[in-house]
Amino acid sequence: MEWILASTEQPPESFIAAVKEYTRGSSGNYAAQILWQRGIREPEQLTNFINSQVYKPANPGDFGQEMQLAVVRLQQARESGEKVAIWGDFDADGITSTAVLWDGLGQFFVQHLQLSYYIPNRFTESHGLNCAGIDRLAEQGCKLIVTCDTGSTNISEILYAQKLGIDVIVTDHHTLPPERPPAIAIINPRYLPNHHPLYHLSGVAVAYKLVEGLYQYLPDVPRQPLEDLLDLVAVGLIADLVQLSGDCRYLAQVGIQRLQSDYLQPPTLRRRPGLGRLLELCQRSGDRPTDISFGLGPRINAVSRIQGDASFCVELLTSRDQNHVKQLAESAELANTRRKSLQKDVAQQVSNKLKQMDLSTTSVIVLEDSQWAVGVLGLVAGQVAQETGKPTILLSTEPGETANPLARGSARSVSDIDLYQLVQGQAHLLHRFGGHPFAAGLSLPVENIPLFTEAINQQLRQSLGGKNLIPKVTADLLVTVADLGKELFNELKLLEPCGMGNPVPKLLLRNCRFTNAWHRNQEDLRGKKVQYIKTDFDLGDDSTNSTFPGVWWGHYKDELPPGRCDCIVELDYNSFKKRYEVRLIDVAPGADNPLTTVNLAQNLWDFRLNPLGEDLPQPEQSLLLEECPTSWEDLRAWLRRSQQEQKTLVLAWQTPGITAPEGIWRTLVGIAKYLSRTQQPVTRTQLLAKLNISNQSLIIGLKALRHLGFSFQRQDRLLFIHYQASSISPTAEAAITEFLTAIREEQFQREYFTQVPLKTIAAILK
Structure with a gap:
């Protein structure tokens, strides 16, 4: 796996101070650095990202005519007493979508009498609408189907429903076919521009927007607050593979708050006792997105994976019957433990096939x-x-x-x-x-x-x-074991909820070691062993005499390397054990050796993070690479040269000094103006050395200078520069931006080649 260390560009002090306002008792440096890396750089951006109370969510009306058509058709069904069926899906997003519509539309239609729901069987029906299921709904007198998390590609099935006298409203988020399905209305954010705050909604969030539209259209009908649906929205959003930005992030934030506040109630007073019981079974408290992604989501998904039919999960999420939902939650828990065992078995078989x-x-x-x-x-x-x-x-x-x-x-x-x-x-x-x-x-x-x-x-x-x-994994921060703990956890928690587009921060630790490692099989509710392994360990390094606990899911202790190593982890809080711990993501052995060699077609020696010492091969036996490459092709060229000369390639570049791209541009313009005024010549080599950039970036920079009115005259290897202010191009700003972008990319690549593990270099250069 290739390791990438994210850009370590230092944010301005003003930005760090703004972040510190939210971190309470810590420096705010770590959170500020990651936020800056991820493009959150303006005060308004920061406020909207962190504080859900000031974020202004988009209106359901942004879906335009499709939302209007859907609301009008539902109003017609309500007034005429038609039977309405919710057609859901069997994964966590589909189940929560169905539950949102069951509770939400249930404010306008009598449940079980006028409103029903249908969840396809994973094993016998698969995703989407199907004619057999439509036939069953027709036999029950259904006149309107509202899909959730499905339906966008079911053109023939929608036509079939129409022949039976059933209209279809589609709410979905999946990729659209070229032809619009012949439904009454299609509420799908894929019809919106990709920069729209609703564009990344998952199925459950789209279903919520439909209910919100009804609440706005018929405000006097509902008896329950719309906000009561937000905990379900958060579960479906985080469990699905969608980007948590815009309204997705907002809905996940407020939904998690709703989920936790309900869990803190005594069991008999919870609005959703089924969710509360699931949280108890997975030993979580509902205040973290990981409580959903590692706790609630897998358990809801497991039911259809093991049993095929996941219909009871809607009851689990919506029923107020304490005893009933307790039984349903325990059924989901047992399904999840069986899923783990089955998954491990299939993964082993797949691994055997991959070896061939x-x-x-x-x-x-x-x-x-x-x-x-x-x-x-x-x-x-x-x-x-x-x-x-x-x-x-x-x-x-x-x-x-x-x-x-x-x-x-x-x-x-x-x-x-x-x-x-x-x-x-x-x-x-x-x-x-x-x-x-x-x-x-x-x-x-x-x-x-x-x-x-x-x-x-x-x-x-x-x-x-x-x-x-x-395969790639990006580390956001370089830290030590001494950095791990409550303070860092609280800083990183500022980025939650995490997901697509805003991943859980990953931490790189160098030259560390594992101790007290042990693994065990998981057990189900009945004490039966499940063939799913978890390894616990303590992590240490030279920054502190203390160690820090961690866990490696799905791995045996023997897979941990002996001695010193580098690793990438995620920092977490275990609410069951009441402790902070790390989840191991990847590990690379051998970091305790000041000199690491890898046997390729030739020797490859790594002195990037160590001073050149006596162990260095003799000059006649080695090729010293002191300038940091900016591409794999640069590195391959040096490798080919070392092979041709039959020498050891020594990687000896050090951490590059980083100058802000804008500063490099100002220096280039200053040099050009000075040379134009004095009419002194310059060589390309001199410019490259002065600016510390690559030849390719320099070419882009000279092109940008032309847009500002500079011209160039070459004599042999010398370059004369002339300036005429009156000939500034209207596209100068775009040309300058292109140069700044090239510099940022080059600096990123240099930082990357300083940090990338030697084993990755060896693997790619094979």
Whole structure:
């Protein structure tokens, strides 16, 4: 896995002071640095990001005519006493979406009499509308279906419903087909501009916006506050793969507050006793987004993964019957422990298949097996994608004797690869397909799998243009064990809720060690061992005599390296054990050696973080690289040279001094004006040394100078500069911005090549 250390550009003191206003009792430096890295740099941005009370959420009316059509059709159904059915989905976003509409529309329609809901079976129906389910609703006299978290691609099914006299309102967030589905209304944020604050809403948040529209249209009807739905919205938002920015972040913030305030009530007074019981079972308190992503979300998802039918989860989230929801919550807990065991078993089988593949020639991993449980394939595909850096599709095939057998499975993506567009390119080979850029479900005839695998790999190779896919993890901060604890945790908590676009901060620790490691199997509610491993450990380094506790999920203690190492972790608070701890993300052994060697086709020695000493190879045996590269191609060129000369390549560049890009630009303009005034010549080498930038950046800088009225005359290797203020180009600002961007990218690459682990360099240069 390739490690990247995020830019360490120091924020202005004024910004740090503004952040400190929110951190109480700490310096605010760490939080300010990450916020600055992530583009939160203005006071208004900072306030809106942190304080949900001042954020102004978008109006449901922003969905335009589609929202109006949906509200009017629901009003018609209410006035005429029509039966309305909510068509949901079986994952956490779909279940919470259904629960939001069940409680929300339940303010306008009589539940069970006029309002019902339908959750497809994961094993027998899969995602989306289907004709058999529509038939059942028609038999019950349903005249209007409101989908949630699904329906955007179900064109034929919507037409089928219309033939039966059933109208359809679609609320969804998945990628839209080229043709608009023939529904009464389609409330999908994908129709909005991608910069709109509603664009990244998940299914549950879209459902909430529909209810909010009804509350505005019929304000005198509801008896319960709209805000009572926000805890469900937070659960679905955080459990799904959506970017937590704009209204998504706001809804998650206020929803978590609602979730925690309800949990703090005595069990008999909770509005949602089912959620409260789930939190008790996963030993969490509901005040953190991780309580959802690692606690509530997996348990809701596990029901359909293990049982297929997840309908009872809607009751679990909405019923006020204490005894009933307790039983339902414990059923979800048992399903989750079985899911863990099943997931580990399938992951091991997938790992065995991967060992037989040549991953160097594979762009998209496509694997199949008739024994794999469909319910956990998405989870395992996500693991494989993260570990290999490659989009992964896992399929479960029907028995060979079945007529026209189908394979069904899940796909997960990495980096910036749009999985939906990638798979859609092979739509002619598929039976069904739906999802969004990072996750999708699909089915296809078994006989098409070889052709699909070859075609999708060729398609991605062409789009990548020879670029290698390498698993990456970005560390936000370089810290020590002494830094870990309450103060740092409270600073980083300022960034919550975290998710897509605002990931959980990752911390890099260098030259540390693991002690007191031990692993054990998990147990279910009945004390039965589950084949799912967790390793506990203590982490130490030279910054303190104390150690810090941590956990590594899904790994054995023997996988921890002996001696000194580097690692990337996430800082957390364990509300059950009442302690701060770290979650281990990745580890690289060997950091205790001042000299690390890797056996490639030649020796590669690393002196980047150590002074050159007596251990340095003799000059006639080594090639010293003291200038920090700015690309892998630069490094490969030095490697080829060392191979040709049969010498050891010594990486000896030090941490680069960073000058603000604007300062470099001012220096370049000052040099140009001085040389124009004095008519002294300059060489390219002199300019590069003075500015400490690459040749490519210098070319862009000279181009920008031309837009300001400078011209250049070359004589041999000398450059004469002339200036004419009257010839400033109207595109000068854009040219300057291009130069500043190039400098920032170059500085980022230099910082990266200073910090990237040697094992990553070795792996990429093979």
